[in-house]
Amino acid sequence: MIVLSIERWTAPLAARWSRTIGRRPKDRSVVRFVERFAIVVIGLWALLAGAGNLAVPQLEQVIHEQSRAFFPPDADASVAAARMGEVFGDSDSNNVTYVVLEGVLDGSARAYYDALVAALRADTTHVESLMDLWSDPLTAPIAESRDQRATYVLLRLSGDLGSAEAARSVQAVRDLVTALSPPPGVAAYVTGPGATIYDEFASFDRQMLVITAVTVVLIAALLFIVYRSVVAAAIPLITVGLSLGVARPIVAALGAHGVIEVSVFSTALISAMILGAGTDYGIFLLGRYHENRRAGIDHSDALIGAYRSVAPVIAASATTIAAALCCLSFAKVGMLRSAGIPCAIGIVVAMAASLTLLPALCAVAGRLRLIEPKPSRIARRWRRVGIVVARWPGPVLVTAGALLAVCAVPLFWLSIGYSEVAVQPSSTESNQGYQAAQRHFPAERLLPEIVLVEADHDLRTPQGLIGIERISRRIMEIPGVRAVQSASRPAGGVQPESTLTDQAGRIGSQLASQTSTLEPQLDSIGTIRTTLVRLSGAVGQLQTGLSGGVHGLEQISSGGAELRAGVRAVRENSETLAGYLDPLRAFVANTPDCPVHPICGPVQRIVAPIDGMLSGTGQLSDATGKFDAGAADAGRSLAGATDAVATMRGAVADLRELVDTLTATIDGLMPQLQQMTDYLTGLGGDFAGTAEGGFYLPGSALKDPRFQRVLQLLCSPDGHATRLLVYGDQGSWGRAGATRADQIREAIHEATKEGSVVDVDIHISGVGSATSDLHRYFEYDFRLLAVTSMLLIFVVIALMLRSPVAALVVLATVVASYASALGASHALWRYVFGHDLHWAVPSMSFIALVAVGADYNLLLAARLREESVAGLHTGMIRTFAGTGGVVTTAGVVFGLTMFAMFSADLITIAQVGSTIGIGLLIDTFVVRAAIVPAIAALLGRWFWWPHLWVAKRREGAGFSSISAGLVLFQTL
Template sequence: MSAHRAGRPFFARMVRILAVPIIVFWAILAVCTNTFVPQVERVAEELAGPLVPHYAPSQVAMLQIGQKFQESTSTSMTMLVLEADHPLAEADHQYYDDLVRRLRADTAHVQYVMDTWGRPITAAGAQSLDGKSAYVLLRLAGDIGQIQANDSVNAVRDIVAKDSPPQGLKVYVSGAAPLAADTVNIANSSLNNITIVTIFLIIFMLLLVYRSITTLLVPLFGVLVLMLAAKGVIATLGHFGYIELSSFAVNMVVSLTLGAGTDYGIFLLGRYHEARLNGETREDAYYSAYRGVSHVIIGSGLTIAGACFCLSFARLNYFHTMGPAVAISMVLTITGALTLVPALLSLGSLFGLFDPKRTVKARLYRRIGTSVVRWPKPILVAAVTIVSLGAVFVPTYRVSYDDRAYQPTDAPANQGFQAAERHFPQSKLFSEMLMIESDHDMRNSADFISLDRAAKALMRLPGVAMVQSITRPMGRALEHASLPYLFTTQGSGNGMQLPFVRQSNSNTDQQAQIMAHTITVLQKMITLTQKLADEMHDTVVTMEDMQQVTDQMNSEVANLDDFMRPLRNYFYWEPHCFDIPACWAFRSLFDMLDSVDSLAGDIKDAVASLEVVDKLLPQMVSQLKIMADDMQGLQALIVNTYGPSNIQADNTDQTFDDMINVGNDFDTARSDDFFYIPREAFDNEDIKTGMELMMSPDGKAARLIVTHEGNAMGQEGIDHVEQFPDAIKVALKETSLAGAKIYIGGSGSNNRDIQEYAKSDLLIAAIAAFVLIFLIMMFITRSLVAALVIPGTVAFSFAGAFGLSVLIWQHLIGLPLHWLILPLTFIILVAVGSDYNLLLIARLKEEVHAGINTGLVRALGSTGGVVTSAGLVFAFTMLAMLSSDLRTIGQVGSTVCIGLLLDTLIVRSFIVPCLVRLLGPWFWWPTFIRQRPLPPRLRARSTPVDPVTTPV
């Protein structure tokens, strides 16, 4: 070790002089920021931001859908699940209707209610097959994760709890927004548990290390004040809008502040004890300790602060809210470690409170150092093998995005998911919502064909259990909406006419029979008429002869009348002729002679008429014969028509049956081929209701709801969603909707964005952190190689730690690691793990004047116990996060704990020393370090001074 007397740096002297004011200042800062400003948990709730940024495709989709459908201006979606121990009855429906009415009345929190169960056309799609469960989709005010969304979730739960449901019915508030709200609530409620468990673990570990209650007061009191101050300061900054906060960030702030603050206290107290054991006075030991670890504390703290601050470049809320908060808390921790803790040490050392109670033996770590110097390669291989045993499990890592698995099973949202899974497919509450937006009104038969084409393309993808759209509102092919069934309805019309056709055929047959009878009668009439014509001709001949006789007779009577006229006059002149019989007899005779003339005229007229009839009757007979021939032809036509018509009726009957069977078969098969809705169907009330739910008010956008097959919250859900855009584009290619915009939102698409952003965030933060850590290490060590080795070995140890965490959580416990574990623990472990290597390398540089090998043994011997104690304390501090009810926090803590144990016990103790030994002077390049110490006679001439690490 250096033999010259330690100097007294200005800053260390000021801290010692102002010890009491410094302690008072930190105490006042902790008290004031936690008294006059809302507690950090409440501030974190108020500042909670959306889990995924608004510009993410999934969030853009949800916002666009809400805007186009005039439903919502946020991304929060909630599912109300109704579960009964009996098939849902009328009373349950009435309760549901009243609940929907009350939800719609709360416009401040509920922006939209998709009442599918209350509509006949969509009710089947919202009710389970066993009839015991149903659900309703709500869109709430506020984005998922924000305080407004959480308040909306609470408001919905209050509405549900206000009125008791019917006997046997339970109502659960579940879905993405309630799940996020429960995550925040559980994280906040578990923070006090984590803090208490951490403090007890720190006390326990410090008692094991120091075996003295008074000695542990320095790091314990200091770290408690620093924790309160850090919480108060970030709460103040968050409350006044200077930084963003989240519940997860607060948990990390508490754990890292307690762990790092305790470590720095152990570093300082360990160096103080070392100086006291080397015979220095309490005051000199204070300055030696301050000078020996201050640069390590600064470098370590800045490493953690800088690495975590790089998370502020991330896009995911979990990360970028943690960056500034942790960075600020670490800066406060550094400041406190360089002011408050030394002030406590200085003040207590005046009374001898913190002197070592026992001699610290460095024999174990000196032996380790000696072994490393002698056998660096075998030890390096063995150490690398141990770490690699954990790293071999990294390829088996299976990421999980299912936040349900990381909450208690009795969490309110989880109860809803469990109820849904008892009746619905596994991912029913994690459906995807898609929107196809066109530049024209799609409420027509042609565009409906294209929309159904898109729905069919989605339905036929692997991993899709159900697709609901305007063309399939119940999640299956719309009944009676196919061309075969349309033809069936047309055939049905023909079938309805078939009885009339058969009756007409029967009438035709009767007509043919009547016609045959008529022809027979007509033929008889022709015969009779012919006889009548013949008789009439004979009659005419006779009448003509009679006419001649009457004409002759008339002529002779005229002659007689002329001769008897005088006598006749006498009879007509006699006034009493009527009384004289002879007179009246002759008078009557003369009257009879006058009638002969009339008779002759009448016979002449009759003969003329009979001659006309005689001429007409032959013509009538001729026409009747023509009529008979025509009626026989008509009869033949009727008979010919009846036969084919009857056969056609039989064929129509068979064809109608076939058409009915085809339509029924298509309905029974639920085939979605040949979809078609006729134009008149758009006036149907059910179709109008479906369009209200599934199409935007202007008709230019259509909504599709896709239910996953399997777990939508895992990688398979992401794989499913990645197929959707191409499937829809191909389906709409060269259709009436070609070029339409496609938006996809929901659980799978949200997780896809998280996956992409997590990868890019990790890459950005890792590169920035590595560069920052490299620069800090290079500044402190003055070595390019050392600055590369330190973060490199820590990254290697992370691989082993992460693999062991995969083994424990995924393979043994059966719970895959949450998606944020990898990026978050990587940044933390790379930053925190560098601290212990930095302390070793800094101490090695102080001892390297004795030669690399000797300096290595001395550095390991002097820092081994301190670093091991600090590493164990920090590791178990992070392990205390297992006490959180949120398993995500426990996974972060356990993974960091494993990494710190590997880094403390394997990497810092064996791998880094072996690399130092094997690289030799090259480890310090470009600084020139001799492999062996200078000879005594030359040592006085060469006294290199390192302004950073060499005592002054």
């Protein structure tokens, strides 16, 4: 139904065009207008180009100010970077850059580093955050190489990767590094992912300018060789030049106002697309014009006939490619997205120039007879080729198909490369920085995957650290992971003091030391027991002595009583005697000079001793009383001491029993203690350096100032999030890094199914995760480009040729040509030069090859349809004679200029150029020259189904059969 509707819709248009060309005197077609006012048309194009470039900033300036990020903001890596900035109160940019210092790290290097860090901190416009590890003694070993000849500082710069702001930030840091002038013997490099993308874009922009200039020179030289006329060679180039002069200001104006997205790829691809398509369109028109002139048609009619034959092909091809390019505005990758609308504008402008400016230039040059065709045998040679294809279409198809299959076979082993480092020259500063780091640090030191793990509780606890170590250990099990730096392993490996076995070994060592110290003390227990035995004997003797003392005191007390009675009797008798002597005392007292008195003197000598005896007797009596009391007290005291000594003797006996028990216990415990000591010590020694043995850090260790610094770096301020740095052993920029990022996410999910850290949110940022995003986006964008392009090609060609079969053949051959070119290019680069095809090559080459391939095949099919009124075989031979030289010229010219890109230092450009060049040669000499006409010959009139041709030629039928597309273009 759709095909019949197309037939019914295009038939009136063809009839209308037949009636139109039948009224030649009243013809008001575009070509007539252009021919009549050729100078005006040329002047208008020149005026538009000049005014546009004067009124609008140059496209390069707009790109420098307006280019957007490489990845969309919803990319996983971009979201992770933003989330880390939010959680840690840090930068949310993914523009990670390093400044690497290499050389003798002496005092001058330290002074330069300090000055650089201070200047970077002061530049808040371009530097959003800075991690200075080398200045802190606690973290300096992490940032300094083991040979002490390299260090680095980590920066997060303003602007997301690929944006104009990011480029300005990287350049500002490099200017600052250069301005401070590193000391002699020290080299400073600005490297890292941000610098890598900056260097790649800068190299692409710089080399594309040179390559474009070389391409123009090559095209001019090849056109001159083909046409042997400077004017004829200049006409396509003038058309291309003015097309660029008009298209670039349009793109710049729209980009400057934010209407469309632009990037360094915009200016490169718009130049390539206009140059390729515009040159092909010019060759098509000049080729048909020369054919008409060789047929004897005058200049004006030759131009009109060429225009009416070629214009529908130009309009259909340009419309198809422009529409497909517009679909790239939905692409995820910034490079493709920014190339879509600008290139579509370029193609539309090139189409407009080819339909107006190009015939105007031909009209002026034709009137002056400056583009007359030169004698050539090319048409005759291609006629022979047409005879072969028409006579033996089956063998030709099989042979050509086999050639395409051979070229496409390497696609089964196609390996896409995602390394933005490998495609750059080794002389770029970012690559030099990577090389410097590689010489002194472990592999991939500057390219870790930064993993953010968020939990619903504080992770700065022993339980939280156990969960972090569980995650770290599971990540370490991933193939290709070299080290994990986390809160549980801040130096990138398991710290011995954080394992239970190491702690057990330390306890065993301490027990052994204490046991050796205790042994002399245990030996003194025997001395104590001996002493206690002696003490017990001494106490027994004391008890016996005290018992004898008590008995003696009792006898003394009894004697004292008798003595006291005797003394009392003596005193009483003395007192009686003293009473008898009272008269004598009175006599002595009253007699003067008693000593010399003969009687008083002797009396006095008798009385005085007796008085002395009486006084002594009194004192003796008092002393006897005191002695008796003292003897009583001593008796009582000795009796209490005897009881105490008895108690003491029992206590000593108990103590001896306890010592005996303790000795027996120690004798049984010491072998067990020695066995436990040996086990713990051996446990610590056996597990030393194995990273096994169970992780545990007590709460007291978390208060250590060194560990507090680690927690500040790796844990969020509230402790609910932590980040881990995962280092691979290679391939962070490639598929290995992308695969590793996906495996890290899966490993964390497995590690948090149970334990102290569960139900976590995971975000991964880094080169590997970005490559994973890029791989996913690349597949999406390529499918989008391929499906829309093929669908549009099919619809437009089906409408133009009024045959879905022909459209399907053209579409299939375009795809086959592309697959063969990609396979051959992959084989060349992988097995000859040792490089995978860069991820941008399939998309960029697809755009170019589909555009050019559709042109060539559409021109061939349209001409074949036009000539088939004379019969299929005859029409095919005429088609080859008429288009063979034209398409070959276009293919060779464009193909050789693409091969000129092979000399570019940026491997991406070289791969794109070689792929497109191979594809153009395949399309020119295999697809267009053999496969499409062979299929048409085999299908016969079914090639044009459902429009079955009548052999009878009607007036104007030749033109009407190919003009529906042009009528639609003119009507619009």
